[in-house]
Amino acid sequence: MSEIHIAGRVVINLWRILRHEVTLNVYTFENVAYHVLHQREPLFSFKQLSTWYKQPAHKNRWRVIEFYLTRVNGNLAIMKQLDLIGQTSEFARVFGIEFYHVLSRGSQYRVESMMLRIAKPMSLIAVSPSVQQRAQQKAPECIPLTLEPQSRFYSNPVIVLDFQSLYPSIMIAYNYCFSTCLGRVENLAHAHEGMFDFGCTSLGIDPKQLKDLRNDITISPNGVVFVKSKVRRGILPIMVQDILNTRIMVKKSMKLNKEDKALERLLHARQLGLKLIANVTYGYTSASFSGRMPCIEVGDSIVRKARETLERAISLVENTKKWGAEVVYGDTDSLFILLKGRSKEDAFRIGQEMCDAVTNDNPKPIKLKFEKVYLPCVLQTKKRYVGFMYETPDQKEPVFDAKGIETVRRDTCTAVSKILERSIKILFTSRDISAVRNYVQSQCKKLIDGRANIQDCIFAKEYRGMAGYKPGACVPALEIARKNLVVDRRSEPRVGERVPYLIVYGPPGLPLIQLVRKPDIFLSDPSMRLNATYYITKQILPPLNRIFALLGVDVFKWYQDMPRSTKVAPVAPVNVAQKKGMISQYFSTMNCAICEELTKNNVCDACRRDPQNVVTTLNTKISKWERAFNSISQICASCQGVPQDNQNCTSLDCPLLFRLHRGKQDMVKAEQYREFIAKLF
DNA sequence: GGTGCGACCTAA
DNA sequence: TTAGTTAGGTCGCACC
Numbered sequence: 001m002s003e004i005h006i007a008g009r010v011v012i013n014l015w016r017i018l019r020h021e022v023t024l025n026v027y028t029f030e031n032v033a034y035h036v037l038h039q040r041e042p043l044f045s046f047k048q049l050s051t052w053y054k055q056p057a058h059k060n061r062w063r064v065i066e067f068y069l070t071r072v073n074g075n076l077a078i079m080k081q082l083d084l085i086g087q088t089s090e091f092a093r094v095f096g097i098e099f100y101h102v103l104s105r106g107s108q109y110r111v112e113s114m115m116l117r118i119a120k121p122m123s124l125i126a127v128s129p130s131v132q133q134r135a136q137q138k139a140p141e142c143i144p145l146t147l148e149p150q151s152r153f154y155s156n157p158v159i160v161l162d163f164q165s166l167y168p169s170i171m172i173a174y175n176y177c178f179s180t181c182l183g184r185v186e187n188l189a190h191a192h193e194g195m196f197d198f199g200c201t202s203l204g205i206d207p208k209q210l211k212d213l214r215n216d217i218t219i220s221p222n223g224v225v226f227v228k229s230k231v232r233r234g235i236l237p238i239m240v241q242d243i244l245n246t247r248i249m250v251k252k253s254m255k256l257n258k259e260d261k262a263l264e265r266l267l268h269a270r271q272l273g274l275k276l277i278a279n280v281t282y283g284y285t286s287a288s289f290s291g292r293m294p295c296i297e298v299g300d301s302i303v304r305k306a307r308e309t310l311e312r313a314i315s316l317v318e319n320t321k322k323w324g325a326e327v328v329y330g331d332t333d334s335l336f337i338l339l340k341g342r343s344k345e346d347a348f349r350i351g352q353e354m355c356d357a358v359t360n361d362n363p364k365p366i367k368l369k370f371e372k373v374y375l376p377c378v379l380q381t382k383k384r385y386v387g388f389m390y391e392t393p394d395q396k397e398p399v400f401d402a403k404g405i406e407t408v409r410r411d412t413c414t415a416v417s418k419i420l421e422r423s424i425k426i427l428f429t430s431r432d433i434s435a436v437r438n439y440v441q442s443q444c445k446k447l448i449d450g451r452a453n454i455q456d457c458i459f460a461k462e463y464r465g466m467a468g469y470k471p472g473a474c475v476p477a478l479e480i481a482r483k484n485l486v487v488d489r490r491s492e493p494r495v496g497e498r499v500p501y502l503i504v505y506g507p508p509g510l511p512l513i514q515l516v517r518k519p520d521i522f523l524s525d526p527s528m529r530l531n532a533t534y535y536i537t538k539q540i541l542p543p544l545n546r547i548f549a550l551l552g553v554d555v556f557k558w559y560q561d562m563p564r565s566t567k568v569a570p571v572a573p574v575n576v577a578q579k580k581g582m583i584s585q586y587f588s589t590m591n592c593a594i595c596e597e598l599t600k601n602n603v604c605d606a607c608r609r610d611p612q613n614v615v616t617t618l619n620t621k622i623s624k625w626e627r628a629f630n631s632i633s634q635i636c637a638s639c640q641g642v643p644q645d646n647q648n649c650t651s652l653d654c655p656l657l658f659r660l661h662r663g664k665q666d667m668v669k670a671e672q673y674r675e676f677i678a679k680l681f
Numbered sequence: 682g683g684t685g686c687g688a689c690c691t692a693a
Numbered sequence: 694t695t696a697g698t699t700a701g702g703t704c705g706c707a708c709c
Contacts (some may be wrong), residue, residue, distance in 0.1 A: 097702085107697050144693075146700065162693095279693095279706060283697030290696045331700090332693045383701055404691055404702080411689055411703085460691045461689070470687065512705070538704085546703095 010100050014075055017103060019496060020182045021082055025410055025460045036078050041070060051125065055533065083265050090269035095277060108292055109282040110236065114243075115284075124179060127295050131202035137200045137288060138296050140305040142222055145311060149329035149379040152550050154338060155431075157347035158379075160371040161355055162334035163309070165275075167282040168240040170305050173363040174218060175226055177234025178285070178295050182210075182217065182225040185516050199295035220301035221308045224308060236285075236298075240278055247274040287649060306333065313358045317587055319356070323350050327377050334371070347373045372401070378547055380405060386547075388428050406543040410498075415456040416539050422545055433551065437558050440544065444559055447532040447540075457530055458500045458519055465495040467491055476501045476516040483518075503531045538611065581650050642664040 004011050015027050024035055031502025033041045044067060052060035062142050067337045079085060091102045095110040096117065116126060129137075165168065170176065182188060183203050187196040190419035191210055195202040216228045229237070250271040257263045286293065286299025314327045317337060329336035337354070351370045358368040375398070384405050400421065402408050407417040407424075419440065428438045446452050463477040477499040484491040493499050502522050515531060522528050536559060545555040 106695075108695095111697085140699085143699070146693090166693095279695055283696090286699090287697045289698080291698090294697095303699090334693080381702065406703095409690060409703095411691095462689090472707085473687065475688065542703085 004517070012079075012103065014079065016496065017084065018073070018078070018082075021084070023410065024498075025414070025458075025501055029074060032078055033074050037074070039074075041074060041571040041640055042067075077318050083269065086265060086268040087272070090266055091273040094270055094273040107276075108284055108287065108290075110277055111281055111284040112237055112292070115235060118239050119179075122179075124235065127178075127199070127201055128292065133200040134288070134291065134294065137294065138197065139288060140288065140296055140300050140303075140570060142300045144303055144332040145330065146308045146332065146382050147330045147380060149336070149385070151381060153376065153378050153380055154328070154374070154387075155376045155550075157339050157342055157344055157679045158328065158374040159337045159339065159347050159351040159354075160334060160374065161337065161351060161358075161368050162371050163306075163313075164367045164369045165278055165310070166306050166333040166366070167302050168244060168278045170302050170309070171234070171281070172237045172241050172244075173307060173366050174220070174301075175229045175234050175237050176298055176301050177226075177236040178221070178293070178298055179236075180229075180234040181295070181297055181301075182213075182227065183297060184221060185223045185225055188225060193610055199297060200293075220305055222300050224297045224301045226301070230363060236281060240281055243274050243278045247278070248272050252276065254368055299357060309362060309526075310335070310360065310367065316358055316361060317354055320354075323354065325350070325354070329385070333384060336374075344373055344375055344390060345393060347375075348390075357370065361392050374401070378534045378550060379426070380546055380550070386424055405547075411459075411461065412460050412539055412543070413457050413535075415443075415447075415452065415535065416543060418456065419540055420543050420547075420629045427551075429550075431550075433553055436548070440540075440555065441491065441562055444532075444536050444540070447530070447535055450529065450532075451561075452517075452530065452532075452535075454502070454522075457535060458496040458502055460500040463493040463495065463497050463499045466492070468495065468606055474511075474513050476513065480518055486614070503534050504528045505533075 003013060018024075020033055021035060022032070024031055028043075030041045030043050033039050044063075048315045049064050049067065053064045055061070059675075077217060086264065088099055088102045092099045095102070095659055097105075097109065099111060103529070107326065112126070132221055178199070181198075182205055183196060183198045187198075187203075188198065188205060188210060191205045192207040195204040197203075213227060216231045218228060219223050219225050226234075230581055250267050254264055254267045254271070257267065282302055283301065284293070285302070287294045288296065288299075288355055310330060310333065313335060314330060317323065317325050317335065318327055324340065324342075326338045327335055328338045335352070339350060342350070348370075351373065355368045355370050358452055359366070359523065362368075371391075373390045374387030375390060377385060379385045384403065386402040386407070387406055389401035402421070402424075405420070405423045406412050409417070423436050423440060427433070444453075459476070461475075461477050463481060466478075466481070469475060477493065480499050480501055481492050484493070500519050501516045502519060503512070503515050504517050505528075512534075515534070517528060537556075541555050548555050
């Protein structure tokens with residue numbers, strides 16, 4: 001990790017650590033100093049430094065010394081600002097591992113450190129499966145619930161509720177652990193036949209003992225049996241409970257010690273460490289790729305129970321008529337609830353009522369927490385949304401809160417995120433689309449005229465090293481590394497380093513990769529111009545359009561309408577949100593029955609005009625559905641039944657049944673489409 | 682022109 | 694010689 005080793009000393013590679021500590025576009029010393037210390041530091045070339053150093057009479061040597069001193073002191077200042085040493089020490093204490101191991105080793109090591117301390121007094125030892133055993137473990141079958149959002153602009157309050165530490169809470173509430181798991185129900189029926197598969201190894205249960213236990217077990221929704229805590233309290237529940245309790249204590253203590261800044265920092269580090277370890281405990285159980293003791297039965301049960309918990313919460317919210325609420329989105333442990341025609345104050349009150357109701361509906365310590373109210377907001381797709389956030393009823397000014405969209409991503413340049421954020425803010429505050437249009441057009445003009453800030457147009461992406469790419473990969477960072485190597489073989493970027501680049505104009509038809517330039521090359525060559533067309537049509541407009549198309553606005557048209565002679569007319573790409581066919585509150589549109597484009601009619605004009613194309617499109621769809629249907633295996637994995645005649649499978653949650661159901665729906669659709677084609681001619 | 686794949690980065 | 698997980702969206706290119 002540190003690349004430098006000194007016996008008896010801990011050597012810290014600050015740059016590598018900062019990659020995890022702060023999210024930045026580039027991790028050069030200057031950039032980190034600017035963002036963490038809020039100080040501008042100069043960067044001189046080696047050539048310049050050498051010149052100064054070698055000048056006669058050492059006239060400028062002090063500059064070189066000062067330059068390096070600034071860096072040394074700056075590094076220390078950065079570490080101090082982030083409380084790196086304090087935090088690492090505290091983590092070491094909380095997890096019970098060495099200081100250096102906090103930085104150098106992964107989260108499995110942390111979990112094991114805590115878990116084995118509890119296991120040993122109970123005379124339990126950990127299984128250590130071989131690589132082969134791990135590879136032969138059953139594949140996971142359960143996935144968290146992520147609802148398809150109703151993708152549109154919401155002018156009414158949307159409240160966001162989420163379960164507090166859901167996975168740890170589930171372990172505690174239902175006593176899910178390696179040490180309490182009896183395996184799958186279907187295996188227990190044959191327990192008298194001997195050992196059966198369990199996790200990476202196998203398990204044998206004495207049938208007589210099993211009979212005595214029959215009233216002291218619970219069965220997870222995916223059919224895995226656990227003993228209740230009166231039989232044996234699981235190690236993971238004990239550990240996680242301990243962690244969560246301690247965290248609550250630490251947080252209380254933080255409130256009491258607000259004056260003592262040093263103590264407060266220490267306590268903050270402590271509670272953060274506790275939170276991290278609680279969250280990765282689940283990851284440990286389902287680390288099927290690299291884990292040292294994964295157990296799919298335990299991991300899957302946690303996910304499946306969490307899913308069930310969220311589903312129950314959704315139905316409770318939607319079926320309580322007095323709230324008049326509608327769940328519009330949810331992911332793993334969160335609920336987004338639309339309250340039509342309610343005020344912000346109502347939202348806070350009702351949201352709290354919902355939290356209390358759902359919390360009461362679940363065993364301790366599962367708790368639904370009021371997170372925030374969005375007013376207004378846009379739900380774009382799964383895991384992508386943005387809104388004006390209020391966290392308390394008396395908060396006057398909202399906070400801009402974005403998840404997953406380009407304002408928080410590092411794979412676009414700053415110009416994109418700045419323009420997107422500004423546009424959304426204009427929309428949210430003024431609700432005036434023409435104001436947004438004016439702003440966007442003025443920014444495009446700036447780019448076209450070459451007045452844009454070049455700093456804002458720099459992309460930076462992580463370099464994976466020469467061996468990190470598939471042959472033929474077309475990646476700017478790799479391209480630049482290759483070019484660097486030609487000049488100086490020491491100048492290859494480090495693995496994990498974020499490599500900056502720009503896109504310049506070139507002759508038409510050239511692939512994008514050949515328009516990639518390093519910033520210093522770009523600056524030193526006056527003939528190079530920023531590729532304004534690329535920046536506008538490929539970077540700035542598409543993310544804007546993903547938001548504003550939901551309001552029925554065509555952002556690309558704004559660009560085309562700009563008074564300018566030499567512009568290139570861009571083609572608006574069809575994005576997922578459009579495909580999914582939002583019905584915005586401003587326009588009544590629907591999806592074309594054939595191509596799923598937005599249309600005012602049942603079938604869009606394009607499909608109407610070209611019947612042959614329609615036939616091809618539909619036939620492709622039909623064959624896809626049929627393939628999918630035929631691929632469904634006919635033996636239900638969880639109930640071992642034959643679900644063709646739905647009678648044999650009693651479990652409503654049976655995943656195969658679900659897939660069959662979907663498959664049948666698809667087949668019905670295929671049939672309808674066949675009829676449609678027949679009618680067409 | 683559609684599709685599949687690789688690359689990147691984020692949500693949870 | 695050590696590594697927590699999966700889901701999801703988007704872009705650019707190669708291929709058919």
